[in-house]
Amino acid sequence: MGFGRTPRRLGGGAGAGILGGALGLAAAAQAAETAPGLHAHNAVGFAVLIGLTIFATILSLLYLRERARWARREHTLNTELAELRGAHDRADLLLGSEPQVVVTWDSRGEPLIEGDVGITAEGARPGSVRRVLAFGAWLVPADAAALDAAVESLRGRGERFRRTVHTLQGRTVEAQGQAVGGQALLRLRELTGERRELVALRATLEEARHGLDALSGLLDTIPQPVWRRGRDGRLAWANAAYAAAAEAGDGARAVREGAELLERTAREEAERRRSRGGAGPLRVSAVVAGARRTLDVTEVATDAGTVGIAVDVSELESVRADLQRQMDANVRTLDQLPTAVAMFDARQQLIFHNAAYRQLWDLDPAFLEGRPLDGEILDTLRNARKLPEQADFRSWKAGVLAAYRAAEAQETWWHLPDGRTLRVLADPNPQGGLTYLFEDVSERVHLESRYNVLMQVQSETLDTLREPVAVFGTDGRLKFANRAFTQVWRIGPEMVEVQPHIDQVIAVCRTLSPAEEPWAQIREAVTGLVDARRGLACRLALADGTMLDCAAEPLPDGATLLTHIDVTASVNVERALTDKNDALERTTRLRDEFVHHVSYELRSPLTNIIGFTELLGDETVGALNPRQREYADHIMRSSAALLVIINDILDLASIDAGSMELTRERVDVQTTIAAAVRGIGDRLAEADIALVLDVPPDIGTFVADGKRVRQILFNLLSNAVGFSAPGQQVRVCARKDGESLVLEVIDQGRGMPPEVMARVFERFESNTLGTRHRGVGLGLSIVRSFVELHGGRIDIASSPGSGTRVTCTFPVGDGEAHLAAAE
Numbered sequence: 001m002g003f004g005r006t007p008r009r010l011g012g013g014a015g016a017g018i019l020g021g022a023l024g025l026a027a028a029a030q031a032a033e034t035a036p037g038l039h040a041h042n043a044v045g046f047a048v049l050i051g052l053t054i055f056a057t058i059l060s061l062l063y064l065r066e067r068a069r070w071a072r073r074e075h076t077l078n079t080e081l082a083e084l085r086g087a088h089d090r091a092d093l094l095l096g097s098e099p100q101v102v103v104t105w106d107s108r109g110e111p112l113i114e115g116d117v118g119i120t121a122e123g124a125r126p127g128s129v130r131r132v133l134a135f136g137a138w139l140v141p142a143d144a145a146a147l148d149a150a151v152e153s154l155r156g157r158g159e160r161f162r163r164t165v166h167t168l169q170g171r172t173v174e175a176q177g178q179a180v181g182g183q184a185l186l187r188l189r190e191l192t193g194e195r196r197e198l199v200a201l202r203a204t205l206e207e208a209r210h211g212l213d214a215l216s217g218l219l220d221t222i223p224q225p226v227w228r229r230g231r232d233g234r235l236a237w238a239n240a241a242y243a244a245a246a247e248a249g250d251g252a253r254a255v256r257e258g259a260e261l262l263e264r265t266a267r268e269e270a271e272r273r274r275s276r277g278g279a280g281p282l283r284v285s286a287v288v289a290g291a292r293r294t295l296d297v298t299e300v301a302t303d304a305g306t307v308g309i310a311v312d313v314s315e316l317e318s319v320r321a322d323l324q325r326q327m328d329a330n331v332r333t334l335d336q337l338p339t340a341v342a343m344f345d346a347r348q349q350l351i352f353h354n355a356a357y358r359q360l361w362d363l364d365p366a367f368l369e370g371r372p373l374d375g376e377i378l379d380t381l382r383n384a385r386k387l388p389e390q391a392d393f394r395s396w397k398a399g400v401l402a403a404y405r406a407a408e409a410q411e412t413w414w415h416l417p418d419g420r421t422l423r424v425l426a427d428p429n430p431q432g433g434l435t436y437l438f439e440d441v442s443e444r445v446h447l448e449s450r451y452n453v454l455m456q457v458q459s460e461t462l463d464t465l466r467e468p469v470a471v472f473g474t475d476g477r478l479k480f481a482n483r484a485f486t487q488v489w490r491i492g493p494e495m496v497e498v499q500p501h502i503d504q505v506i507a508v509c510r511t512l513s514p515a516e517e518p519w520a521q522i523r524e525a526v527t528g529l530v531d532a533r534r535g536l537a538c539r540l541a542l543a544d545g546t547m548l549d550c551a552a553e554p555l556p557d558g559a560t561l562l563t564h565i566d567v568t569a570s571v572n573v574e575r576a577l578t579d580k581n582d583a584l585e586r587t588t589r590l591r592d593e594f595v596h597h598v599s600y601e602l603r604s605p606l607t608n609i610i611g612f613t614e615l616l617g618d619e620t621v622g623a624l625n626p627r628q629r630e631y632a633d634h635i636m637r638s639s640a641a642l643l644v645i646i647n648d649i650l651d652l653a654s655i656d657a658g659s660m661e662l663t664r665e666r667v668d669v670q671t672t673i674a675a676a677v678r679g680i681g682d683r684l685a686e687a688d689i690a691l692v693l694d695v696p697p698d699i700g701t702f703v704a705d706g707k708r709v710r711q712i713l714f715n716l717l718s719n720a721v722g723f724s725a726p727g728q729q730v731r732v733c734a735r736k737d738g739e740s741l742v743l744e745v746i747d748q749g750r751g752m753p754p755e756v757m758a759r760v761f762e763r764f765e766s767n768t769l770g771t772r773h774r775g776v777g778l779g780l781s782i783v784r785s786f787v788e789l790h791g792g793r794i795d796i797a798s799s800p801g802s803g804t805r806v807t808c809t810f811p812v813g814d815g816e817a818h819l820a821a822a823e
Contacts (some may be wrong), residue, residue, distance in 0.1 A: 073409040100189035101132055105155060119173060119190045134649045139173075140166050147175055155184045164191070164203075220251070221249070224312070225261055225288075230305040234258060245288040245310075260309065262286055262297065270299050274306070281311070288312065339439050346432030348374045348404060360438055361386060372399060374434070388414050399425075404434050421445055468548075471555070476502045476527040479559065488548075488564065500527045513540045518550065525552040526560045540564070547571040586783035610639045662705035662789055669699045669734055669741065672706055677732070683721050690729035699734055701814045702741050709810075713743065715783050718748035718804050723804070740792075741810045752798040760796060783808070 074117040101115035113129050120131040120138045123180055131137050135144035143165035153159040158179040165173050176187045216239075219226045225242035229235055235258055238251045246261045248254035260267070266284040273282060281296035290296070294317055299308035331352070334341050340357040344350055349371045358365065372380075378397055381387045390396040403410050403426035424439040459480060462469050468485035472478055477499040486496060489509045506519045513519075518538040525536040536552040548564045555561055616624065617632045624632065674697055684691055713732070720730045724747045733744040752760065761784050780796075783806075787794045791811050798804035 054306065084589045103132065103186040103188070105184045109155075115188075119167070119171070119188060134164075138167055140168060150175070150177060151184075151186060152178065154186070158184070206218060225310045226308070227261070228305060228307045235260070236305065242310075258596075261288070262295075266297065270297060270308075274299060274301055280683060283313070286310075299639075339437055342436045342438075343429075344404075344434045344436075346372050348379070348401070348433075350374070351433075357438065360440070385417055388416060403428065416695075467566075468563040470504055470505075472526045472560045472562065473499075474558040478502070478505055485564070504623050512544075513542050513548075515541060522550065522552055522562070525554075526562075538816075539567075606639060610636065613639060662708060664703055665706055666701045667704045667706040667709060668701050670695055670697070672709050673713060673732060673734065673743075675712045676717060679710075679714050680717045680721060683718070684730075687721055688726035689721050689726065690727075692729055692731045694733040696735065699736060699741075702810060704790055704810060705786075708789070710782050712786050712808060714746070715780070716745040716808075719806075720745050720749070720779065720804070723747060723749035724748065736812065737809075739812050741812050743808045743810070744805060746803065748803045751800045751802050751804055753800050757796060757798055780806075 068338055099116045099119050101113060101119060102118055103114075103301045104112045106112070111133065113132050117129055117132055123305065135147050136367055139147065146163065147165055150159075150161040150163065152163065152621065154177040160178040162174070162176045165175055167173060172191045174187075174191055176188045176189070177212055178185055209328070216237075220240040221238070223241055225245045227235060227242050228237040235255050238246075238248075238254045238259075240251060240259060243249060243251045243254045243259070246254055246259040248257060248259035253259075262284060263286065264271070266282070266286065269284070270282050281298045283296055286293060286295050293312050294314045295310040296313050297308060299306050334352075335354045337354060338356055340360040341352070341354045341697045342350060342357050343352040350368060350373075353368055358368065361377075362384075363377070363380070367380070375397065378387065378400065382393060406426070409425055409427040412424045412426075416422065420440060423437075423439040423441045425439075427435045429435060462480070463482045466484055468488045469480075469482045470478060470485045471480040478496065478501075479499060481491065485491070486493070489505075490510060491505070491508055495504075495508075499507065502523055505521060508518060510516075518540050521536055521538050525534075535551075535554065538550050540548040540550050542548065545568065546566060547568045547570075549567045551563050551565075552564075553561045566669045613632055613635045617629070617636060673693065677691060677693070683689075717730065717732070724730060728748040730748075731744075731746040733742075733746065735742050761780050784794050787808050787810070790805050792809045794809075795807045796804065797807075
């Protein structure tokens with residue numbers, strides 16, 4: 001500011017000097033004019049000299065004044081410069097007092113790096129200014145990425161931060177960033193001494209805090225109540241299980257309200273046990289979540305008070321009681337077993353025996369209750385002559401007692417002097433000791449001998465049979481073959497004795513019966529590895545014309561029984577019957593072809609008859625008298641009935657030939673029923689039969705041949721009207737049941753007995769049942785054929801006197817799929 005004011009003052013002094021010089025010159029000029037005697041040139045020079053003198057004087061005075069002012073200003077600036085240099089030196093001293101780097105960014109974003117860049121050194125590679133901001137070059141990757149993000153936030157949004165990072169050499173560096181005076185400042189300082197210890201202690205404290213939180217979270221998840229008490233005995237902390245058991249909501253509320261899980265007597269007893277130095281849990285009874293439970297409480301004294309945990313052992317006590325009851329039940333069960341059982345502990349003392357053991361050896365109960373040693377029992381039994389006779393009893397006894405040192409169970413057989421045979425099983429116990437099982441197998445040995453005798457008898461019996469019989473074992477070898485088998489297949493006795501394999505037997509038999517397939521099936525039945533064994537039946541043709549029915553049946557022991565039966569006579573009869581059946585089938589085909597051909601031949605002239613009869617009835621060729629008109633009506637009705645019969649025959653013939661094709665379309669159920677009803681309307685009125693329709697208005701449509709569905713309904717309605725009496729009613733019902741359309745025609749007529757119902761769908765089967773209804777017996781047969789062509793089914797229910805119900809079920813859906821299924 002001194003520089004701004006000084007020029008203005010300079011300008012003012014100069015103006016005054018110039019003004020003074022001008023005045024002097026004017027005075028000199030005036031003096032010259034007033035003094036006429038002076039020379040004009042000398043006067044002007046004198047005036048100029050005076051003005052210059054005055055100007056120089058004033059200028060000198062101003063110079064001296066400004067020089068003194070600038071001297072004072074220079075002294076002030078020098079003082080300030082010395083102070084700034086001192087501050088700079090102190091800042092350099094402070095910055096260099098410890099390894100650190102300060103990075104500042106100005107408004108243009110250029111970084112200024114100051115300090116000891118040695119903290120970026122890596123091994124033998126020294127630090128450099130360019131490596132300071134390349135954090136990934138000297139910091140661990142995770143810390144480098146975090147520091148980069150923090151610096152970006154500092155420069156972009158001015159967010160301050162403070163964190164500890166680690167170099168690749170394992171040193172610890174503190175990074176601190178903040179905004180100062182509109183600039184971003186980053187300070188990197190290597191931690192040493194107490195500061196490093198402080199950071200380590202802070203990290204340890206944080207880790208301990210996290211560990212404590214994790215431990216608290218873990219304790220909150222366990223189902224056992226855990227708590228901590230202070231030195232004053234008050235509750236200081238409790239987990240969630242404690243709060244739930246004490247019905248306190250949460251742990252903080254339990255501490256705040258001092259909720260107690262244990263009763264006062266239990267707490268006092270636990271305090272007394274701790275004071276006496278007692279170890280182990282204290283079993284108490286407490287109310288847990290409103291229910292009385294048994295708890296094992298363990299409390300441990302600490303410097304800050306006590307910590308405790310309660311384990312619910314109610315179920316353990318229940319299991320222990322159940323185990324004791326189970327053991328008692330097992331003892332009672334073992335006591336009822338016929339097998340003698342005796343248990344000895346690791347010291348070879350008797351700890352348990354059942355009633356069968358006492359009965360087997362007939363020992364004194366008092367002697368057994370005294371828990372004798374195993375060797376003492378053996379000596380007692382030897383003295384009573386109840387053990388097998390041994391030449392060296394001492395060695396035999398040592399061998400019996402050696403089972404205590406065995407790793408696996410040992411099985412031996414004792415043949416007693418009284419003729420009994422015992423199976424003795426000595427099973428070592430995992431906890432030490434031995435368990436004896438004495439099983440009396442005398443009866444089983446006797447039964448085995450009898451079984452062997454029976455097997456011999458059975459072999460002799462099979463050997464006398466006339467039917468060939470052979471038995472193959474599980475290994476596929478011939479175990480038995482009777483004389484008939486060896487004679488039929490010409491197998492010598494020397495071959496039977498060596499028990500040949502099934503392949504060898506088949507090789508011999510194929511010389512007489514060369515067909516390969518039956519023998520492959522027999523071999524599979526004998527040697528095949530299948531999950532479930534099944535029997536086999538096949539037929540063998542011998543070269544001499546003999547026919548044998550072969551049966552292979554699996555036996556319970558895994559063997560296979562092979563039997564043959566001579567069915568030569570039966571096969572001859574069967575062939576004769578087959579030939580006769582073929583002749584009958586050819587006759588049936590000829591009949592169907594004849595009917596089909598004749599029906600086509602009759603249809604054309606019948607159509608002409610109907611056409612000409614309609615012309616006569618319409619009187620287009622001339623008037624008819626009443627008798628002629630009546631004859632024409634009779635011809636018309638008879639021709640129409642005959643046409644219906646011929647059409648039915650043609651339809652059945654087409655179905656039999658497989659040429660009947662359905663015209664699939666979307667059929668409206670209500671419209672189709674109405675069309676069928678219109679076709680039978682005259683007969684309903686003539687027979688005085690009431691028709692009831694039970695069709696829902698929203699029944700909709702389905703895919704079918706509409707013409708054939710109308711024909712089905714027409715035939716069913718014709719039968720219902722024909723077998724109904726005047727005044728009765730016929731009911732037509734339609735409904736959709738899931739994926740099916742159900743059409744029912746129900747009448748109140750005479751009904752049908754079971755023998756008539758069994759043949760009602762057969763062709764040309766007609767039965768008037770006492771009514772005036774006549775027919776050729778094709779209506780229901782055609783109905784069933786058309787329903788089955790649609791992939792549906794027809795059911796009929798009737799009984800004498802209760803009418804008849806015919807139910808037709810059509811699939812609703814893809815008509816082509818159903819047609820394929822029906823075919």
